[in-house]
Amino acid sequence: MRNKERITQIFEELDRSYFIEEYKEYAHLDQALPIGHWQTISQPSLVLKMTIALDVITEDRVLEIGTGSGYQTTLLSKIGKKVYTVERIRELQEKAKIRLKEAGYSNIEYKLGDGSQGWTEHAPYDRIMVTAAAKSMPKELVDQLAPEGRMVIPVGDETIQELLLVKKDKKGKITSENLAYVKFVELVGDD
Helix, strand or coil, X not given: CCCHHXXXXXXXXXXXXXXXXCCHHHCCCCCCEEEECCEEECXXXXXXXXXXXXXXXXXXXXXXXXXXXXXXXXXXXXXXCEEEEEECCHHHHHHHHHHHHHCCCCCEEEEECCHHHCCHHHCCEEEEEECCEECCCCHHHHHXXXXXXXXXXXXXXXXXXXEEEEEECCCCCEEEEEEEEECCCECCCCC
């Protein structure tokens, strides 16, 4: 990893309670918590694991699928150059946008829509972080990944998924490895 220590340090500086409204007293726990609309903020150890696997550096343009509370978005924006984040639930997107603008983050673009389609207008991306489970690898996201890019994505059914690290080489060849077994909310729009 190019910058595991840097990512860990930035992660440890984040106050998770800032991103939670109803369960602030549980923010210190290493568990997923509800954020409304049947969505959750992921457990901190998983957020860190996924971000380290993505290996974002300061020059990277990152696509995030699933803005949610803005917790992962904030971490990515502090590490990378620019974050393009897609959220399908208007209320969550609006709250995250206000929260992050008030905190002074200006390198984030927001889109309301179907995350399984990515965000073609700004592709290709050096890194793609997906925080909802796809039933199978979304071709649209793989196509939007730049050569030598990385994507972290949970893939599987509603009961359990493999957290995959997907890599695209210079010639466009795709490889993947399973990092862990996880349980994420479903990526809506996915076939």
